[in-house]
Amino acid sequence: MTLRSRLLILLSALAVLAAVALASVLHASARAERRDHTQAGGPKVTPGTVTLTAPGHLVFRNMAWGPHRDELTTVPAGAPAGPRTSSGVKCLRFYAAAGTGVCLQAVHGPVSDTYRALILDAHLKKRAHYDVPGIPSRARVSPTGHYAAWTAFVGGDSYAGTNFSTRTAIADTRTGALIPSLEAFRIVRDGRPYQSSDVNFWGVTFAPDDRTFYATLATKGSTYLVRGDLRTRTLTTLHPNVECPSLSPDGTRIAYKKRVPGLPKDAPWRLYVLDLRTMRETPLAETRSVDDQAVWKDSHTVVYALPGDYGADLYQVPADGTGTPRRISVSAVSPAYLG
């Protein structure tokens, strides 16, 4: 083959490949317009005032297509499927308690995206912000509003970038002091100090005493429920196979996702409730795999997200293993019940 014909082949192939590549990018960027159109039959969203001290309200990230997609919206807790009031504040993950909110959001830089955590006051005004070292995953605020915690996924090394680690941080919202990683805490596993390079934490949930919290510790392929102490900076393992714990309002039970043997690797979790006094596990009535940190609507009901047509939908199920799961709202994620 002459050089000329090889060049011709290369150039024509290049033209075809460039056309395919360009078409795919144009198709993906046209998605922006489609998503800015209000989805037919979707929830009604109107801009308004959102405060984190409105009792009897539910706040979440609105995922319905339209101009207010990804904004924090609020609905009355009694009518979660009803019309939404949007705030103009966009978050990937969100939580709020006692008039304090934590909002994990993306910052679009020139060559890559970075992430940050905003501490918001009751009127969604920014009080502080922190860098988040990876893709936001979980967010929580203590019942007192004095502490906020978040977890991010951090990608592994560059070429074989297929292993992930998590980084979990806790901020004191009064002083601004930050614990950038729970890895700085001492770990006590089965009564003995424990150290490993592969320790990961995620899914913090706070007790109301401004001292105790719970989280998931993962090491050597196993997960544990740990109880953390902010004063002594220690973490003590309590129970195996607990991920994304969520403490009940009365502080006696933990709702969590448990990796149940025999389920497919892609959908391995079921919702359980652990009684902290007896350490007894109760499976909840939800039969699908739940990958979320549940929230307690009241002391008898937990609420969680499952994948839906527009990202995610919210469901609720009784916390005692009875009843059936019920969808309470579509196109919503990261719920928080106010006051």
Place this chain on the structure above:
Amino acid sequence: MYVADSRASTPATASVEGTARPPRAGRYRSTIAPTVLALGTVSLVTDVSSEMVTAVLPLYLVAGLGLSPLGFGLLDGVYNGFSAVVRLVGGHLADRGGGRHKWVAGAGYALSALCKPLLLIAHSLTPIGLILAADRTGKGLRTAPRDALISLSSTPETRGRAFGVHRAMDTAGALLGPLAAFLILRATVDGYDAVFTVSFCVAVLGVLILVLFVPGGGRTEAATSAARPTLRAALGLLSHRDLRRITVCALLLGLATVSDSFVYLLLQRRLGVPDRWFALLPLGTAAAFLLLAVPLGRLADRWGRWRVFLAGHGALLLAYALLLTSWHGSALPYAVLALHGTFYAATDGVLMAAASDSVPEALRSSGLALVQTGQAAARFACSLGFGAAWTLWGDRTALSVSTVALAVCAVYALTLRPSRKAAA
């Protein structure tokens, strides 16, 4: 979009020029062989393609698919073993019959290219893991034949530089890939499908450049060596003293080479690199690698490959030492990354150049595969051992042990240096 296109077309032009360049009286002189430039271009383009995917994969899994990949190593230890076998098989297949290198390498590139569109239809972890495994299989298959082609198309005196040029182009692709991916994500909404499609197009371009511009037919300087490319002959290479020594050294030094992710983790823990810079640390290593690959390759040609190879481990030793010091200057992270990149620039291509000197042409691909596999296996063993040592004794002690081990291995390697006659 246009950025990716313009990027893709630049290397293509470069390769065309490279191929078109008339073979001057001595291509033994100071020019880089067109084949090396063509292969460099193929690697550059392919790395743009694969690093585009690697860069967005975590985001895609977590934000795009809503999966929690934690605790699910997509490619585990078992796969590492499999990949070593694939590499040896690739090396061996390429040696059977004249001019197969190109087609075995091409099959590897094509396999990886075909994996990209599959990512568009896989929506859960297991199939994605399988696709990534297939992608890495393609990489394993092509590495040894490609390096054999580089060594066969350059003269022994310029081999270090030829590998340097290739590695520099390869690393440039690895740096450009993530950039291209983020530009696409920026121009789109959830444009992971666009990233995978563009990555596929770029990968196809790489295969095409290989097919069109890398000569494949029977080698003119064809194998007259006594060694026949049977499997037994390939294994028999180990009875060849120089190659055995090189393999043993690569293995020993590999056993004390802490994996990149640990280096970055140590850098962050010991030197307090802020979280937001963490993702940029590999770029520092890559930049130093890119800048130094050619100069150190040339140095290897003049001063001796073995010396440069060992000096590279000296740079790594220095990097470990810096990580162990209690001095915490603000320049320290830069120094560690520069030394880490220097280590790669002085060892990665240089080892292949050194090994090429000791392997007969007919078995070049198998021989290089043997050395690479030994090194990869040793590094994998090291990361397991280092992880265990970290758990038992903490990061500082683990690193001190590795530092001592590396120093001992380096001194031992000094005594084992192969005879210089082969390297001219």
